[in-house]
Amino acid sequence: MIIRPGQNWFRMLFVWRGSVLQSIIPQLSFVGALSVLAVFTHGRIFGEKIPLSTAPFTLFGLALAIFLAFRNNASYARFIEARHLWGSLLISARTLTSQVLNYVPNGDSQDDRRIFSSLLIAFVYVLKHQLRRTDPSSDMERLLGKEQARLLNEKNYKPVDILNRLRQVLVALQRDTGYSDMTRWILNEQLVELGKVVGGCERIASTPIPFAYSVLLHRTVYAYCVLLPFGLVDSTELFTPLLCVFIAYTLIALEAIANEVAEPFGLAPNALALDAMARTIERSVLELCEFDxxxxxxxxxxxxLT
Structure with missing residues (x-):
């Protein structure tokens, strides 16, 4: 996720880092070269004049803008839902930690705090790695030790397995300390919330926006940008490359942003900062447990911010 300090209106015009411009320069160069060709040939291909005017591009551009808005709204909805899920994860982790420390007799002992906090933080990091399809070995060994990390690495659904271990820890605490069934129900509700977060994240990660939408939008945008110079050349002449590149920048950049935002758990510059979110949850849990x-x-x- 790009985190930049506030910029004034003039400097914002020349922002490079954090924009998608650097990733679409080849496409804009192609449109610019095609526009220059249209100017030099006066809108002809192989000697034949392409009979295009600005009128159909106005109607076509309006329809394309509506379709782009739909695509961006669908992508941003996935991004916002993913952010809400990780916000719920933070809330549930804090709440569960506080409840164990205060509602469970002897729950604030050094050993119990260490075991519980390590499992809860490991759950967060393992979920992050599962969503990003990265190797969780280093974080698992750091939090659980080599033997427990080896056992966990054999599981297909690692976050679910850690949730099961957390339940086992809470059941063992009830057996040892004899806290009430009502307290167990309260603690279990937070584990259920953590399970809902896992299911919601898996749903987003495993259900992309239908591929047909992406193909249709991609083809439409590039068809519009390729034909645009031949429709504007008679009216704008030497200014055709400038106008076409600017219009192409708007359309192609919107498509690129939609593609990045549609995968909120990825590693793209505009994806969610899962590393920072996981670290925030770790810091919060450890602080409640009075650890470093x-x-x-x-x-x-x-x-x-990754």
Whole structure:
């Protein structure tokens, strides 16, 4: 996720880092070259004049703008839902930790706090790695030890397995301390919420926007940008390349942003900062347990928070 300090209106015009411009320069160069060709040939291909005017592009552009808005809204809805799920994860982790420390007799002992916090934090990191399809081994060994990490690595659904272990820890605490069934029900509700977060994230990760939408939008945008120079050349002449590149920048950039935002758990610059979110949850849980708290993750030189 790109995190930049506030910019004034003039500097915002020239922002490079954090924009999608650097990823679409080849497409814009192609449109610019095609526009220059249209100017030099006066809108002809192989000597034949292409009979296009600005009128159909106005109607076609309006329809394309509506379709782009639909595609961006669908992508952003996935992004917002994913952010809400990770916000719920933070709330449930804090609440569950506080409840165990205060509602369970002897729940604030050093050993119990260490076991519980390690499992809960491991759950967060393992979920992050599952969503990003990255290797969780280093985080699992750091939090659970090599033997437990090896056993967990054999599981297909690692976050669910850790939730099951957390339930086992709470059942063992009830057996040892004799806290009430009502307390167990209260604690289990937070585990249920954590399970809902896992299911919601898996639903987003495993159900992309239908591919046909992406193909249709991609073809339509590029067909519009390729034909546009031949429709404008008679009226705009030498200004055709400038206008066409600007219009192409708007349309192609919107498509690129929609593609990035549609995968909120990915590693694209505009995806969610899962590393920072996981670190925030770890810091919060450890602080409640009165353990040493790691440093907060901050954006790097490229203003990207991973």
């Amino acid at each position: 708290v790691p440093d907060e993750l901050l954006p790097g030189e490229s203003f990207q």
